[in-house]
Amino acid sequence: xxxxxxxxxxxxxxxxxxxxxxxxxxxxxxxxxxxxxxxxxxxxxxxxxxxxxxxxxxxxxxxxxxxxxxxxxxxxxxxxxxxxxxxxxxxxxxxxxxxxxxxxxxxxxxxxxxxxxxxxxxxxxxxxxxxxxxxxxxxxxxxxxxxxxxxxxxxxxxxxxxxxxxxxxxxxxxxxxxxxxxxxxxxxxxxxxxxxxxxxxxxxxxxxxxxxxxxxxxxxxxxxxxxxxxxxxxxxxxxxxxxxxxxxxxxxxxxxxxxxxxxxxxxxxxxxxxxxxxxxxxxxxxxxxxxxxxxxxxxxxxxxxxxxxxxxxxxxxxxxxxxxxxxxxxxxxxxxxxxxxxxxxxxxxxxxxxxxxxxxxxxxxxxxxxxxxxxx
Amino acid sequence: xxxxxxxxxxxxxxxxxxxxxxxxxxxxxxxxxxxxxxxxxxxxxxxxxxxxxxxxxxxxxxxxxxxxxxxxxxxxxxxxxxxxxxxxxxxxxxxxxxxxxxxxxxxxxxxxxxxxxxxxxxxxxxxxxxxxxxxxxxxxxxxxxxxxxxxxxxxxxxxxxxxxxxxxxxxxxxxxxxxxxxxxxxxxxxxxxxxxxxxxxxxxxxxxxxxxxxxxxxxxxxxxxxxxxxxxxxxxxxxxxxxxxxxxxxxxxxxxxxxxxxxxxxxxxxxxxxxxxxxxxxxxxxxxxxxxxxxxxxxxxxxxxxxxxxxxxxxxxxxxxxxxxxxxxxxxxxxxxxxxxxxxxxxxxxxxxxxxxxxxxxxxxxxxxxxxxxxxxxxxxxxxxxxxxxxxxxxxxxxxxxxxxxxxxxxxxxxxxxxxxxxxxxxxxxxxxxxxxxxxxxxxxxxxxxxxxxxxxxxxxxxxxxxxxxxxxxxxxxxxxxxxxxxxxxxxxxxxxxxxxxxxxxxxxxxxxxxxxxxxxxxxxxxxxxxxxxxxxxxxxxxxxxxxxxxxxxxxxxxxxxxxxxxxxxxxxxxxxxxxxxxxxxxxxxxxxxx
Numbered sequence: 001x002x003x004x005x006x007x008x009x010x011x012x013x014x015x016x017x018x019x020x021x022x023x024x025x026x027x028x029x030x031x032x033x034x035x036x037x038x039x040x041x042x043x044x045x046x047x048x049x050x051x052x053x054x055x056x057x058x059x060x061x062x063x064x065x066x067x068x069x070x071x072x073x074x075x076x077x078x079x080x081x082x083x084x085x086x087x088x089x090x091x092x093x094x095x096x097x098x099x100x101x102x103x104x105x106x107x108x109x110x111x112x113x114x115x116x117x118x119x120x121x122x123x124x125x126x127x128x129x130x131x132x133x134x135x136x137x138x139x140x141x142x143x144x145x146x147x148x149x150x151x152x153x154x155x156x157x158x159x160x161x162x163x164x165x166x167x168x169x170x171x172x173x174x175x176x177x178x179x180x181x182x183x184x185x186x187x188x189x190x191x192x193x194x195x196x197x198x199x200x201x202x203x204x205x206x207x208x209x210x211x212x213x214x215x216x217x218x219x220x221x222x223x224x225x226x227x228x229x230x231x232x233x234x235x236x237x238x239x240x241x242x243x244x245x246x247x248x249x250x251x252x253x254x255x256x257x258x259x260x261x262x263x264x265x266x267x268x269x270x271x272x273x274x275x276x277x278x279x280x281x282x283x284x285x286x287x288x289x290x291x292x293x294x295x296x297x298x299x300x301x302x303x304x305x306x307x308x309x310x311x312x313x314x315x316x317x318x319x320x321x322x323x324x325x326x327x328x329x330x331x332x333x334x335x336x337x338x339x340x341x342x343x344x345x346x347x348x349x350x351x352x353x354x355x356x357x358x359x360x361x362x363x364x365x366x367x368x369x370x371x372x373x374x375x376x
Numbered sequence: 377x378x379x380x381x382x383x384x385x386x387x388x389x390x391x392x393x394x395x396x397x398x399x400x401x402x403x404x405x406x407x408x409x410x411x412x413x414x415x416x417x418x419x420x421x422x423x424x425x426x427x428x429x430x431x432x433x434x435x436x437x438x439x440x441x442x443x444x445x446x447x448x449x450x451x452x453x454x455x456x457x458x459x460x461x462x463x464x465x466x467x468x469x470x471x472x473x474x475x476x477x478x479x480x481x482x483x484x485x486x487x488x489x490x491x492x493x494x495x496x497x498x499x500x501x502x503x504x505x506x507x508x509x510x511x512x513x514x515x516x517x518x519x520x521x522x523x524x525x526x527x528x529x530x531x532x533x534x535x536x537x538x539x540x541x542x543x544x545x546x547x548x549x550x551x552x553x554x555x556x557x558x559x560x561x562x563x564x565x566x567x568x569x570x571x572x573x574x575x576x577x578x579x580x581x582x583x584x585x586x587x588x589x590x591x592x593x594x595x596x597x598x599x600x601x602x603x604x605x606x607x608x609x610x611x612x613x614x615x616x617x618x619x620x621x622x623x624x625x626x627x628x629x630x631x632x633x634x635x636x637x638x639x640x641x642x643x644x645x646x647x648x649x650x651x652x653x654x655x656x657x658x659x660x661x662x663x664x665x666x667x668x669x670x671x672x673x674x675x676x677x678x679x680x681x682x683x684x685x686x687x688x689x690x691x692x693x694x695x696x697x698x699x700x701x702x703x704x705x706x707x708x709x710x711x712x713x714x715x716x717x718x719x720x721x722x723x724x725x726x727x728x729x730x731x732x733x734x735x736x737x738x739x740x741x742x743x744x745x746x747x748x749x750x751x752x753x754x755x756x757x758x759x760x761x762x763x764x765x766x767x768x769x770x771x772x773x774x775x776x777x778x779x780x781x782x783x784x785x786x787x788x789x790x791x792x793x794x795x796x797x798x799x800x801x802x803x804x805x806x807x808x809x810x811x812x813x814x815x816x817x818x819x820x821x822x823x824x825x826x827x828x829x830x831x832x833x834x835x836x837x838x839x840x841x842x843x844x845x846x847x848x849x850x851x852x853x854x855x856x857x858x859x860x861x862x863x864x865x866x867x868x869x870x871x872x873x874x875x876x877x878x879x880x881x882x883x884x885x886x887x888x889x890x891x892x893x894x895x896x897x898x899x900x901x902x903x904x905x906x907x908x909x910x911x912x913x914x915x916x917x918x919x920x921x922x923x924x925x926x927x928x929x930x931x932x933x934x935x936x937x938x939x940x941x942x943x944x945x946x947x948x949x950x951x952x953x954x955x956x957x958x959x960x961x962x963x964x965x966x967x968x969x970x971x
Contacts, residue, residue, distance in 0.1 A: 013908060015909065016908060016909075115879050119764065119765065119877055119878055119879050120764060120876065120877055120879060123876065127876070128876070128879065131876060131879075131880070131883050132883065135883050135886045135887055135890065138887065138890050139886075139890040139893075142890060142893065142894040146890065146893045146894045147893075148908070149893035149901065149903060149907035149908055150886075150889055150890055150893045150907070152903075152906060152907035152908065152909050153889060153903075153906070153907055154889075273765075273767045273768045274768065276765050276768055276877075276878050277768070277878070279878075279879075280878045280879065280881070280882045281882075283879065283882040283883070283886070284882065284885075284886050284889070287883075287886050
């Protein structure tokens with residue numbers, strides 16, 4: 001089967017590609033990750049260190065995907081698989097698409113659930129997910145260039161909302177609530193880092209899908225890893241401040257601890273409950289994330305089947321994500337268990353394991369290199 | 377031959393059939409040998425044209441039919457004038473049959489040769505034609521007899537008899553007919569196969585006045601008019617440089633509307649000028665009604681609500697845009713000018729910004745953007761909060777709102793929709809009615825009906841306040857097209873808020889954002905310089921930089937010759953110390969006059 005060239009003609013800048021890291025990593029991680037059982041129970045108060053360890057490890061592991069993007073410029077990772085491994089590559093690409101659809105469904109459900117819990121308690125989750133994904137589908141149809149432009153507005157909104165919340169929480173901080181760092185054994189801290197690692201490895205998707213369209217790939221390295229590190233620091237800081245505001249025990253028992261902090265912290269006495277505003281501000285970034293996932297799935301499928309354009313696949317794949325979101329993880333408990341038991345498996349597999357094996361094999365075969373690639 | 381007004385003539389033929397008949401009739405007359413040959417050529421040309429028409433009628437494919445017709449029309453245009461004055465007159469009369477404004481004035485030159493002057497009444501200055509064209513030819517010492525033997529009649533007439541600065545020759549039927557339609561006068565002399573097109577345009581035109589849609593407090597009071605040449609002169613007065621180019625073309629197979637592409641050479645990119653030129657040249661349309669139709673025909677996103685081309689009637693605004701490397705499109709018969717490319721943020725900038733200090737201008741610019749956002753989301757946010765997120769509202773305010781809504785039979789969404797529609801109706805009615813009555817209707821509608829509706833308990837007072845605030849907010853947007861887009865989009869955002877609260881508002885805004893991110897205006901991203909982000913330019917979206925800091929043109933449009941001013945223009949206090957009292961130059965200390 002011929003390996004299709006990327007049908008997308010758009011180009012994004014290095015800073016736009018790096019900015020997408022925030023949209024990919026932070027929502028809905030910022031809601032769930034700081035309070036994830038896997039983090040805060042295993043690592044206890046040192047969950048914040050686990051968060052940093054997870055982010056740092058992810059940065060190291062993503063070097064593999066990054067190296068592949070440079071070795072095969074102008075090609076998406078699934079394209080490389082098909083190009084070098086033939087039929088096996090096609091099977092793996094099919095699994096890759098499946099992974100993207102499942103992950104998209106999970107993320108849509110997770111954010112939809114958070115919206116349902118805080119903003120629309122009497123509204124069923126399905127219309128919420130559907131509405132989000134409709135916007136994301138529309139954005140995905142416009143291509144990576146338009147998505148990156150939307151993110152120029154969405155990511156700063158998200159960061160501004162989060163940083164504002166953390167600054168406003170300063171008044172309610174009680175540092176005596178925080179036990180000293182390194183009180184948990186190192187093993188527990190490392191085990192607690194597994195879940196954050198999986199969420200951070202999502203950024204590998206950008207290296208796999210978006211890097212081929214970066215106009216100057218050489219400039220992407222530092223902004224990309226810098227944004228990743230900043231996201232790690234923000235998540236760690238969120239957990240730290242949440243524990244200082246709510247106390248370690250209350251923070252541990254919360255499902256979406258940031259939402260609880262937002263409820264506690266009132267910017268002015270006039271407004272009593274502003275957590276809805278924060279979620280509304282974070283919503284654009286989450287839609288960007290879904291758009292990237294749908295776009296990635298559609299693009300890779302189009303390449304797999306050598307289709308001339310990917311746009312016709314966007315709607316069916318978005319629909320699959322809506323259905324998956326409705327039935328795959330039907331409740332909050334399922335979201336928690338899915339994120340701690342399933343996500344790390346495929347995140348590490350597709351974000352690190354497969355790229356590593358591929359890189360080693362291609363190094364062994366002396367395959368790839370600039371001559372093998374396209375534009376880049 | 378009498379002066380003819382062919383609106384009085386009877387006849388059912390189409391003009392082309394009439395033209396053919398005129399030729400056949402002329403040929404039937406006894407003609408000298410060379411005239412017969414010329415006539416033969418004309419006849420063959422017309423026969424080819426008729427064959428083309430038949431071919432077009434038989435063709436089923438629409439595109440092919442159009443191509444055939446166009447080639448036929450081009451052929452007709454190329455038909456040469458005949459040396460026989462009678463034949464030319466018959467041709468013209470056939471073409472201008474049933475045209476009440478068609479004037480054909482036969483006379484004899486001072487030397488005795490027959491001639492005619494033809495023009496369209498109302499398009500030319502008749503007094504000037506009489507005094508400077510007909511009279512010298514009829515009565516003054518006619519120099520034909522004294523002219524050099526080698527000179528043609530046309531050359532002698534141009535050099536010695538016609539007192540007009542713009543005279544050109546027309547050798548084909550198409551050229552002379554176009555000249556007449558453009559408002560020129562045609563002079564035909566018997567025995568000459570070339571006519572003289574004398575520019576004596578003189579139609580009624582409006583005086584310069586302040587543009588009603590873009591008035592400013594401190595800016596100039598003149599706007600464009602319906603006369604193209606006046607408009608180009610208004611631009612030329614502001615940019616007195618040979619770099620200012622006006623490329624002329626005609627659009628419209630029937631209207632032949634004059635269109636001018638204006639740009640500054642070596643500041644606007646060649647690619648942009650070429651893009652504008654090609655988009656206009658591809659237009660095959662009978663008559664563009666206004667710049668609005670040109671706008672719709674050449675814009676990048678024809679189905680988008682958002683204006684991707686700026687429309688203005690201020691010469692100072694267009695001059696400013698040209699200086700930034702943009703291209704303006706001027707058309708005859710309209711005071712509005714199109715400027716490309718246009719960005720989303722550019723629609724929140726007003727010419728007024730450049731007539732105030734940069735602090736004031738920046739504050740106003742920021743205010744406009746904030747209020748445009750409010751115009752889009754304010755009623756929706758109110759509906760979302762009161763319907764879905766009442767716990768966000770402070771208790772005291774919530775009680776006030778609840779008290780005001782007590783007895784209102786409609787849900788907040790319906791109430792908001794009713795009020796918004798009512799407001800739009802009042803605004804539209806105010807525009808359509810005569811100015812004095814319109815204002816009265818607006819005021820009566822806003823005050824009386826609003827007050828009555830609240831008293832009757834149909835709507836709540838907070839809703840009336842919100843809708844009024846929204847209306848006022850939409851008036852702050854300088855671009856009328858952008859204001860209309862936001863007014864219209866307010867309704868889907870409102871519906872989304874009514875169904876899904878703040879989440880719905882956010883999703884609806886994302887819909888709009890996705891659309892905006894996908895738009896381009898002549899290759900420039902519509903959201904630039906915010907998305908894609910250009911750090912050097914993004915500040916100018918929200919603030920108006922002081923003039924001494926505007927050193928470079930925007931890179932989005934001007935890609936070379938970007939420097940517009942030297943650095944260091946910021947006024948500084950004098951470097952040398954001020955002379956003290958009793959100094960040799962005799963000036964006293966500050967605040968005192970010298971001796």
